[in-house]
Amino acid sequence: MSTIDAPKYEFFSQLARIINSGQARSIVLSGNVNDLFFNGESYVPLVPFLLRKTSVSGLIQVVYELNGPVRLGGEDQAKLREAWAAWKTGLDINALAIKELGSDSSKIDLRRREFDQYLRDAIGNATQALEFLRQLSICSRVALRENLLIFIEAADMLLPSGDESISRMNDSQLRRIAIVTDWFSDPDFFSGKDTVCLITESRSQIHSRIARLPQVLGVEAPAPDTATRAHFVAWNQAQPAAAAIPVPEDSTTSQLDAPEPASQLDALAESTAGLTIHALRQLLLASAYNHRPVSRDDVVRQVEQFIQTQLGEDVVEFKKPTHTLKDVIGNAGLKKFLAETMLPRLALPDDRALPGAAVAGPIGGGKTFIFEAVAAELDMPVLVLKSIRSQWFGQTDVIFERLRRVLEALEKVVIFVDEADTQFGGVGEGAHETERRLTGKIQGMMSDTALRGKVIWLLMTARIHLLSPDIRRPGRVGDLIIPVLDPVGQDRRDFIQWMLKPAGEAGADLLQWLDQEGLAADFSAAGFAALRSQIKAI
Incomplete structure (x- = not known):
C-alpha cells in the first residue's frame, strides 16, 4: 500500500477554494455523496470526511440532518452559547464574564438556557432548526471570533423540489424555503465569512427557488476513479481482518506466473470500473467470506447489479x-x-x-x-x-x-x-x-x-x-x-438458403422460385426468420 498514493479528491479542493476565496457562502455539494472517502486513516462517509478535512483553527463546524440534532463539538458549543448570550443581551463578548458578576447575570443566564433549548427543539423540527442556524450565522457575524461552516445533510428532504408548485406545498415546506432563500439572499451573509453547504445527490432535487439562486454555487463529487479504487483495495488488504485480495480470473491475469501484489491490485481496480467504494467493499467482503478469489463473472455481476440499482431496471438493462x-x-x-x-x-x-x-x-x-x-x-x-x-x-x-x-x-x-x-x-x-x-x-x-x-x-x-x-x-x-435495408440479390438468396436449411433436401428446389416469385421483393429479415421458425416446426 505504501506505493499507492492516497486518493486526491478534486471536488474537495474545489470546495475549499470556494470557501477560502469567499466566491460563495452557499454551496450545493452533490453527486456521489453516499460513498466512502479516505480521511488519511480510514474510509468514512462524506460528512465525517469533510469534518476531518476542514478541522482547522478559527472554524466552527456545525452539522444538521433531518430528524437529528444540530451537532457541535463540546468546546465549539460552549463558544457559540457565550456568543449567543452576548448577541442577545447586546453585550461585548469580552466583557461577558465581568457583566455576569453584576445585575446582568440573570439576563445572560436566560440567553444561555435559550440557546440550549433551541438545540433541543431542533430535534424533529426542521423548520425551527433552519431558522436557528440562520440566527447562528447572524450571531457569528456580530459576536463570534470564529467563522461557521454549516453542513446540512439530506437537503433534498428538507427543501424538496416537489413539482415546483408553491400552491401544493404545506406551510412548513413554504416556511423552510422562505427561511433559506432569505438567508442565502442576505447581503450581510454572502459578503461575510460563514459558509453553508447543502448536501444532496442532485442539485435538481432541491427547490429551484434555492438551487437557482445566482449566489449558490455547486460542487459535484464524481464516482471513484481507478486510482481511488486501487487505493481502497490496497488499504483493505492491509486491514487485520481482511482476507487476501482476490484477482479477477480473466485471460490476462490467469496467465501471469505469480503476479506481484501491485499487478493484482491494478487488475481488480481496473475491472471494477463503475463501482463506488461501498459496492467494491461489498464485493471484497463477499470474496473474503467465501474464501475464494473474485472471478470476472463476479465483477461483471456486481457492476451490473449496482448500476441497475442506481438507475433502475426500467431505465437501463x-x-x-x-x-x-x-x-x-x-x-x-x-x-x-x-x-x-x-x-x-x-x-x-x-x-x-x-x-x-x-x-x-x-x-x-x-x-x-x-x-x-x-x-x-x-x-x-x-x-x-x-x-x-x-x-x-x-x-x-x-x-x-x-x-x-x-x-x-x-x-x-x-x-x-x-x-x-x-x-x-x-x-x-x-x-x-x-x-x-x-x-x-x-x-x-x-x-x-x-x-x-x-x-x-x-x-x-x-x-x-x-x-x-x-x-x-x-x-x-x-x-x-x-x-440497413431489406436483403436483395445474393444477400436475399443467402437468407432464403438459411430459411430453407431446416427442410433439408426437400427445400433445395425452392430456392429459385422463392427468390423470383414466391416471396415479395421487399421481404424482410424478420420475415425470413419467421418462415424458418415455421419450417422447423413442421
Missing part, C-alpha cells in the same frame, strides 16, 4: 450478446464495412474514435441483431437505454445525472438505444421543458470530448427523420449514418 458478425446472415457489404472500417474506429481510445452511429432502416430489417453483434465484437459492456424519463417531477434530471456519473466511471461502454426517435424528443417550441432539457443534455454528452473513446452511442430507428437534427449532426452520431 445490461446485455451480453453472444452472436458475432459471423452469425449475421446476408449483409455481406455491410459486414465488410463494419469489420474493416467501423470496428477499428470504435475501438480507438481517444478523440480519434467515433462517438457512435445512427442506424436506420425498415422495421424487421435486422438492425438490432446486427449491431448487437457489433457490440459483441467490441467486447465491451453493453448498456441498453430503455427510458430515462420519469413520471415524477425532477426525477428525470436525477436519473440523467446518475447515468452520466456511471458513464464517466466506466472505462469503455456501448450505449444501445433501440427506437431512438421515441427515446429522444426534440428541442423545439412544441416539446415539453423537461423533454427539451433532457434532449439537450443527451446531445451534449454525445459530443463531450471527455467521453470520446469511452462511450459509444448506437442509435437504432426506423424513422430517422424524426430523430432530432441536433443529434444527427456531425460530432455526434451524424458522423456515421448506416442504412
Whole structure:
C-alpha cells in the first residue's frame, strides 16, 4: 500500500477554494455523496470526511440532518452559547464574564438556557432548526471570533423540489424555503465569512427557488476513479481482518506466473470500473467470506447489479450478446464495412474514435441483431437505454445525472438505444421543458470530448427523420449514418438458403422460385426468420 498514493479528491479542493476565496457562502455539494472517502486513516462517509478535512483553527463546524440534532463539538458549543448570550443581551463578548458578576447575570443566564433549548427543539423540527442556524450565522457575524461552516445533510428532504408548485406545498415546506432563500439572499451573509453547504445527490432535487439562486454555487463529487479504487483495495488488504485480495480470473491475469501484489491490485481496480467504494467493499467482503478469489463473472455481476440499482431496471438493462458478425446472415457489404472500417474506429481510445452511429432502416430489417453483434465484437459492456424519463417531477434530471456519473466511471461502454426517435424528443417550441432539457443534455454528452473513446452511442430507428437534427449532426452520431435495408440479390438468396436449411433436401428446389416469385421483393429479415421458425416446426 505504501506505493499507492492516497486518493486526491478534486471536488474537495474545489470546495475549499470556494470557501477560502469567499466566491460563495452557499454551496450545493452533490453527486456521489453516499460513498466512502479516505480521511488519511480510514474510509468514512462524506460528512465525517469533510469534518476531518476542514478541522482547522478559527472554524466552527456545525452539522444538521433531518430528524437529528444540530451537532457541535463540546468546546465549539460552549463558544457559540457565550456568543449567543452576548448577541442577545447586546453585550461585548469580552466583557461577558465581568457583566455576569453584576445585575446582568440573570439576563445572560436566560440567553444561555435559550440557546440550549433551541438545540433541543431542533430535534424533529426542521423548520425551527433552519431558522436557528440562520440566527447562528447572524450571531457569528456580530459576536463570534470564529467563522461557521454549516453542513446540512439530506437537503433534498428538507427543501424538496416537489413539482415546483408553491400552491401544493404545506406551510412548513413554504416556511423552510422562505427561511433559506432569505438567508442565502442576505447581503450581510454572502459578503461575510460563514459558509453553508447543502448536501444532496442532485442539485435538481432541491427547490429551484434555492438551487437557482445566482449566489449558490455547486460542487459535484464524481464516482471513484481507478486510482481511488486501487487505493481502497490496497488499504483493505492491509486491514487485520481482511482476507487476501482476490484477482479477477480473466485471460490476462490467469496467465501471469505469480503476479506481484501491485499487478493484482491494478487488475481488480481496473475491472471494477463503475463501482463506488461501498459496492467494491461489498464485493471484497463477499470474496473474503467465501474464501475464494473474485472471478470476472463476479465483477461483471456486481457492476451490473449496482448500476441497475442506481438507475433502475426500467431505465437501463445490461446485455451480453453472444452472436458475432459471423452469425449475421446476408449483409455481406455491410459486414465488410463494419469489420474493416467501423470496428477499428470504435475501438480507438481517444478523440480519434467515433462517438457512435445512427442506424436506420425498415422495421424487421435486422438492425438490432446486427449491431448487437457489433457490440459483441467490441467486447465491451453493453448498456441498453430503455427510458430515462420519469413520471415524477425532477426525477428525470436525477436519473440523467446518475447515468452520466456511471458513464464517466466506466472505462469503455456501448450505449444501445433501440427506437431512438421515441427515446429522444426534440428541442423545439412544441416539446415539453423537461423533454427539451433532457434532449439537450443527451446531445451534449454525445459530443463531450471527455467521453470520446469511452462511450459509444448506437442509435437504432426506423424513422430517422424524426430523430432530432441536433443529434444527427456531425460530432455526434451524424458522423456515421448506416442504412440497413431489406436483403436483395445474393444477400436475399443467402437468407432464403438459411430459411430453407431446416427442410433439408426437400427445400433445395425452392430456392429459385422463392427468390423470383414466391416471396415479395421487399421481404424482410424478420420475415425470413419467421418462415424458418415455421419450417422447423413442421
